Amino acid sequence: MSWKLRLETTLADRAAAVGTLSCLISALSDMLEATVFLIGPAGQVISRAVPPGASSTAIPTLERLESPEGPVAAGAAAGVVRVDGGRTGGxxxxxxxxxxxxxLFGWVVTPIEGSVSVAHVQWAVDRAVVHLTAEFVSQRRIARVAWNARANLARQMVRSTTYDADLRACAEYLGVDLAADRVIAFVLERGRSSGSAVDAGRLGDLISEDLDVDILTIRGTEGVILSIEAPAGVGNATVIARCKAAVNKGLDRMGDRFAVAGISSVTRPGQLRRAYREAFEAARCLDRYPSESNRAIACDELGPARLLVANSNEQSVRMYVYDVLGDLLAGGVSNNDLLRTLQEFFDSGRSVRDTAVRLDVHENTVRHRLGRVHDITGLDVAANSNDQLSAQTALLILRLQGHHAVPGFGRVAR
Known part of the structure; x- marks a missing residue:
């Protein structure tokens, strides 16, 4: 049996094996009696094979392999590249x-050494590329089918208040725990109604990797929905904080500067429709009143006023802020302490004692500042519930805008 026929037979046999990519690379390495690498388009090593008795060969970077001396265009036949200097030794x-x-799925790289001729090495690499391409395409199709199945399951979970037998069977097949509490994260781009520019699959993978939990991802017409499993035995506040941090980190790692996200509360099975609305309203608040300091926000941080902020006329809301707190804002930096004290007063559950502790001042100082707010704005936030709601809603807008005098979301006030 000729060498070429043996190689083609071996590659065909390995193509039917489990772990096909590594099997194909290993077969090529055995036939060439040389180290073979399969590297991704970004330069990461996907698979490597070293023949028995051979020492591992260091692989040069993609930048050096694609040097002017002999670059090989993507899709062209395999070619020889000369790399000089460094550890490769020319x-x-x-x-x-x-x-x-x-x-582009990746690159097959092998040093030209040993008894196999250059022509045979080129032919062998070309044949391996054919089999590797078929495997990559097959895996991509399977991944798309699985992703679509999980996305359809997630849609049904969001829409349904009860889970029927078909949905339970689908969840069992896909390994999804229907009994787990979940958090919904809604991601959209500022200034757009569509989340098409957000890479839903990659974002879901990054967040899943960070949180080490199951995540179902949906790419919708309005944005990206992430259904995040809440780990058992962890407090709700901790779960929300971790989800918010993971979404922020995922968007940063993707280099997406425009997307914003809303995070729902921890929600029981069958109530994800409400969680979706919470996350959508929170994301809309950030979308309408963007600031550099806020990329993701939890609905619990906004309270029920998020419904007003997310759906009201923007100009009317801004006018509302100045109608309520305009006299304080017009006072400039001299009123910053009053705005901060007002926000801390609400964050501490309207407790003068806790507000004093948060601000590291005497309780009488807090009372004096609340009195000053009353004198300037006419708002009796210490006793009148309507005035409290008005002030809280106006402060919410200032926080979304990143006003310097008001503690931001997720930041600890001085």
Missing amino acids: RDYMLGSVVDGDH
């Missing part, structure tokens, strides 16, 4: 791209 490599259409 070595020739065979480089072949694994491409389907305009999608």
Whole structure:
């Protein structure tokens, strides 16, 4: 049996094995008697195989492999690339791209060494690329089917108040725990009604990796919905804080500067429709009143006033703020302490004692400042419930706008 026929037979046999990508790389390595790498389009090592008795070969970076001396275009036949200097010591490599259409899956790289001729190495790499491409395409199709199945399950969970037998069977097949409490995160881009620019799959993977929990992802017409499983035995406030931090971190890692997110409360099964509305309203608040300091916000931080802020005319809301607190804002920095004290008063449950502790001042100082607020604005926030609601709603807008005198969301006040 000729060498080429043995290689093609081996590759075909390995293509039917479990862990096909690594099996194909291993088969190519055995036949070439050389180290073979499969690296991703970003330069990460996907698989590596070293023949028995051989020492592992260091692989140069993609930048050096694609040097002017001999770059190989994506989709072209495998070619020789010369890399000089460094740890490679001036070595020739065979480089072949694994491409389907305009999608680059990765590169096959092997040093040209041993008894196999350069022509045979090129032919072998080209044949391996054919089998690797077929495997990548197959895995991509399977992943899309699985992703779509999980997305459809998530949609039914959000829409349904009771879970029927078909939905339970689908969840069992996909390994989704229907009995777990969940948090809904709604992600959209500022100034747009569509979340198409947000990479839903990648964002879900990043958050899942960070939280180590199951996440169902839906790409909708209005944005991206993430259904995040709440771990058992962890307090709700802690779960919300972790989800918010993970969403912020995920958006940062994706380099997405425009997307904003709303986080629902921890919600029991069958009530995810309400959680979706909470997260959507919270995200809308950030979308309508953007600031550099706020990328994700929990509905619990906004309270019921989020409904007004998310759905009212923007100009009317801004006018409302100045109608309620305009005299305080017009006073400039001299009234910053009054605004901060007012916010801390509400954050502490309208407790003068707790407000004093938060601000590290005497209780009488807090009472004096609340009296000054009454004198300037006419709001009796210490005793009148209507005035309290008015002031809290106006302060909410200032916090969303990132006003310097008001403690921001998630920040500890001085």
